[in-house]
Amino acid sequence: MGRARERGLLLTALLVGLTGSALVAVVHGGTFDPQQADSLPRQAIVWAQLAVAAFGCHFVLARRGSDADETLLPVSMALTGVGLTVIYSLDPAQAQRQVTWLWLALGVLLLTVIRLVDVAKLREYVYVWGAGTAGLLLLPILFAKEVNGARLWIDLGVFKLQPSELAKLTLVMFLAAYLSSARGAAIAEADWRPLGLRLPSPRYLVPLLVMWVAAMVLLVALRDLGTALLFFGTFICVIYAATAQPGYLVFGAISFTCGAWAAAQMFGHVRNRIQAWLNPWPEEVLAKSGYQVAQGLFAIAAGGMGGVGLGMSQMVNPFTGRTVFAATTDLPFAALCEQMGLWGAALVVALYGFWVYRALRVSLSQPDNFRALLALGLGVLMAVQVFVIMGGVTKLIPLTGITLPFISYGGSSLISNFLMLGLLLRCSEGQR
Amino acid sequence: MPLEAALAAGRYLFLGLLTLLLWQLYQVVQRDLRAVRRAAMAETAPAQAPREPRLVVERGPSQGQAWLLRNPVTIGRSEGNDLRLEDQFASSHHARVYLDGQTVVVEDLGSTNGTVVNGGRIVGAVAVTAGARIEIGGTTLRVEA
Numbered sequence: 001m002g003r004a005r006e007r008g009l010l011l012t013a014l015l016v017g018l019t020g021s022a023l024v025a026v027v028h029g030g031t032f033d034p035q036q037a038d039s040l041p042r043q044a045i046v047w048a049q050l051a052v053a054a055f056g057c058h059f060v061l062a063r064r065g066s067d068a069d070e071t072l073l074p075v076s077m078a079l080t081g082v083g084l085t086v087i088y089s090l091d092p093a094q095a096q097r098q099v100t101w102l103w104l105a106l107g108v109l110l111l112t113v114i115r116l117v118d119v120a121k122l123r124e125y126v127y128v129w130g131a132g133t134a135g136l137l138l139l140p141i142l143f144a145k146e147v148n149g150a151r152l153w154i155d156l157g158v159f160k161l162q163p164s165e166l167a168k169l170t171l172v173m174f175l176a177a178y179l180s181s182a183r184g185a186a187i188a189e190a191d192w193r194p195l196g197l198r199l200p201s202p203r204y205l206v207p208l209l210v211m212w213v214a215a216m217v218l219l220v221a222l223r224d225l226g227t228a229l230l231f232f233g234t235f236i237c238v239i240y241a242a243t244a245q246p247g248y249l250v251f252g253a254i255s256f257t258c259g260a261w262a263a264a265q266m267f268g269h270v271r272n273r274i275q276a277w278l279n280p281w282p283e284e285v286l287a288k289s290g291y292q293v294a295q296g297l298f299a300i301a302a303g304g305m306g307g308v309g310l311g312m313s314q315m316v317n318p319f320t321g322r323t324v325f326a327a328t329t330d331l332p333f334a335a336l337c338e339q340m341g342l343w344g345a346a347l348v349v350a351l352y353g354f355w356v357y358r359a360l361r362v363s364l365s366q367p368d369n370f371r372a373l374l375a376l377g378l379g380v381l382m383a384v385q386v387f388v389i390m391g392g393v394t395k396l397i398p399l400t401g402i403t404l405p406f407i408s409y410g411g412s413s414l415i416s417n418f419l420m421l422g423l424l425l426r427c428s429e430g431q432r
Numbered sequence: 433m434p435l436e437a438a439l440a441a442g443r444y445l446f447l448g449l450l451t452l453l454l455w456q457l458y459q460v461v462q463r464d465l466r467a468v469r470r471a472a473m474a475e476t477a478p479a480q481a482p483r484e485p486r487l488v489v490e491r492g493p494s495q496g497q498a499w500l501l502r503n504p505v506t507i508g509r510s511e512g513n514d515l516r517l518e519d520q521f522a523s524s525h526h527a528r529v530y531l532d533g534q535t536v537v538v539e540d541l542g543s544t545n546g547t548v549v550n551g552g553r554i555v556g557a558v559a560v561t562a563g564a565r566i567e568i569g570g571t572t573l574r575v576e577a
Contacts, residue, residue: 005460012453019449023442026435071460078453085446309443340447347450354457361464 002070003062009074010058017081018047020310024088027311043088046099050077053106060113061425068113069362069428075355076406076421080414082340082348083407086332089311089339094328094409101411105418112422119426122173123370126181129174136167137214141221164227165403165412168385169419171231172238172377179242180369211235212252216259225260225270226388226400232256233384238377242369277398295324296334296393307341314338328409330401333393349390352405356383362428375427378420485536485562485577487529492571493518504530507568508541521545521569529566529575535559536575538566545569 021043054077061068080102087095122129140163215232218224236252263270272289280290280297299315302308313335315324327335337345359379366372385405392399403413487505488498499505499514507515510524517526523543530537539557540547547554548567560566562577 009453009456009460012449012456016446016449016453019442019446023439023446026439026442071457074453075457078450082450306447307443309439310446343447344450347447347454350454354454 002067003058006058006061006070006074007055009071010054010077013074013078013081014047014051014054016078017050017084018043020081020085021047021088023309024085024311027089027309028092046084050080050099050102050106053103053110057106057110057113060110066429068425069358072355072358072421072424072428075351075358076418079348079351079355079406082336082344083332083404085310086335086339086407087328087409089313090316090327090332090335091409097411098409098414101414104411105414108415109418109422112419113425115426119371119374119423120368122374123177123180126174126177129170129177132170133167133174134214136163136170137218137222139163162410162412164222164224165410165416168230168234168381169416172234172374172381175235175238175242176370176373176377179239180373212255212259215256216263220263220267224400224402225263225273225398226392226402228260229256229388229400230381230385230402233388234377234381237380237384238373241376241380242373273398273400277392277395280395292325292331293395293399295327296331296399297395299324299331299334299338300394303338303341303345305341306343307337307339310339312339326401329403330389330399330408331393332404332407332409333390336407348407349386352382352386355379359424362424366427371427375424378424381420483577485531485575488574488576489515490565490572490574494571501529501531501536504528507573515571515573517569517571519569519571522571526568527566529573532559536561536564536577538564538575543568 022040025040025043054073057073084095084098084102087098211232215228215235218228218231222228232252236248240246240248260270264274265271275285276289276293280286280293282290286294295315299313302314308314315327315331315335315338324331333345333348336348340348356379359375359382363372363375363379366375382405385402388397388400389402389404389408391397403410405413405417485501486498487501489495494515497515505514506525506528507513507517507522508524508526509517509519509522513525523541523545525541526543527541527547528539530539537557537559538547538549538554540554549558549560550564560575562575564575566573566575
């Protein structure tokens with residue numbers, strides 16, 4: 001029943017990607033040379049391959065009569081299709097690499113879906129996840145080179161790894177496992193009331209403090225406001241859901257704002273970002289950090305209602321063929337607004353909303369706390385990440401270099417997003 | 433020009449497909465919500481329609497007979513009673529069961545052999561709750577709500 005629905009949805013989702021990519025190929029010159037990255041036969045082959053992989057996951061689920069959520073896979077594939085279209089339009093060579101990453105990511109999804117591990121068992125490795133998160137975040141501090149003022153990537157020669165993309169997953173697993181344990185449950189017992197706010201006694205505030213310190217260290221060591229905001233925001237939301245105490249939200253927001261303000265005072269990189277957010281137009285700002293923000297805003301404005309058309313982005317300079325800096329990783333939402341207009345952008349936002357809604361729905365149907373918090377954490381992670389990057393591009397908050405899930409270019413990001421999808425599918429099985 | 437027309441068509445096909453996907457998703461949500469509403473209705477249905485108090489003959493010649501208590505039910509040997517008892521232990525106008533607001537009241541109309549409610553003989557009118565047993569001669573009645 002549900003799987004039949006999934007088949008229909010998946011078909012539409014894949015057609016979205018195929019249509020988009022084919023249009024870009026036509027606009028880019030429409031060659032029929034299969035060797036060329038954005039030629040028509042090439043696009044057809046790529047989408048045929050992706051369809052095989054996506055339907056492979058579908059059939060694995062259908063084969064064992066699984067009642068896993070039938071909408072998450074199609075929604076994710078539609079977002080992937082939109083993303084690949086946008087990357088093709090900005091940088092065909094990068095899109096070709098992205099297809100390779102997609103293969104890997106879908107492979108990871110398939111491995112998760114064939115029940116390689118029991119999701120409930122993941123709970124037992126609570127300290128592995130805790131240490132893993134810390135380790136993954138430490139790696140770039142120790143080994144990474146500074147790129148554009150941020151230290152996020154480890155160069156492994158063949159490719160660059162972005163450990164923070166995997167660390168966000170281990171963080172959610174750690175939080176779910178820790179907060180569903182007996183010790184975590186004690187955090188929920190509020191018995192300390194400073195200033196009339198219900199808070200757990202000071203010793204249970206320790207994890208909160210540890211996390212705040214970690215977020216600040218991230219901010220300082222990685223020079224990355226976006227990642228720090230993503231981790232801290234997810235942490236606060238999950239701990240609030242586990243304890244139902246608004247005090248966490250209040251203190252979390254206050255402490256993060258104070259920390260970010262202090263960081264802006266101390267570090268030029270953070271200060272530049274905030275300056276570009278408050279006012280990107282003065283010449284000296286526009287020349288540096290304001291440039292990206294301004295290009296994004298121009299692109300969004302150019303899009304209008306229905307967009308300028310796929311593959312016709314002005315973010316690609318027609319004379320040099322060069323694209324606005326980091327357009328495929330930081331600004332795909334601006335490119336999407338430009339090419340698909342408000343119509344397409346609103347639909348994409350709705351797709352993310354739907355993804356998060358399904359995650360929360362899966363969370364509510366869980367019989368045990370661990371899986372409920374895990375599903376909730378995955379949904380919150382998606383919501384916070386989409387908010388931070390979309391808010392950044394539209395100048396609601398300072399623009400930071402985190403990825404737009406499923407759409408941005410980046411292997412680490414794609415793999416961790418499809419891993420999130422796989423975990424959510426596994427959580428949703430057998431819970432109706 | 434045909435290329436441009438084709439491109440415009442393709443562009444709206446793309447947006448149309450995205451919109452179609454969202455419409456399909458909307459229908460999935462609608463179906464889910466309907467299922468939830470149905471489940472909720474099935475759970476609350478009995479509570480929503482509280483049953484009207486009834487008087488049921490549990491044992492005796494007219495066993496199984498029942499009356500809604502919206503009108504008083506009279507019990508006795510003489511003609512004209514709602515429940516006519518061919519019983520030498522029943523008086524001609526023996527007892528009456530009626531609603532006073534939400535409460536069920538059993539009233540003995542001065543019978544010779546008395547009316548027994550829940551094992552005790554009553555005098556005059558007595559309020560009873562659901563499940564109360566009323567014995568008159570060889571007949572037992574039960575109040576249901």
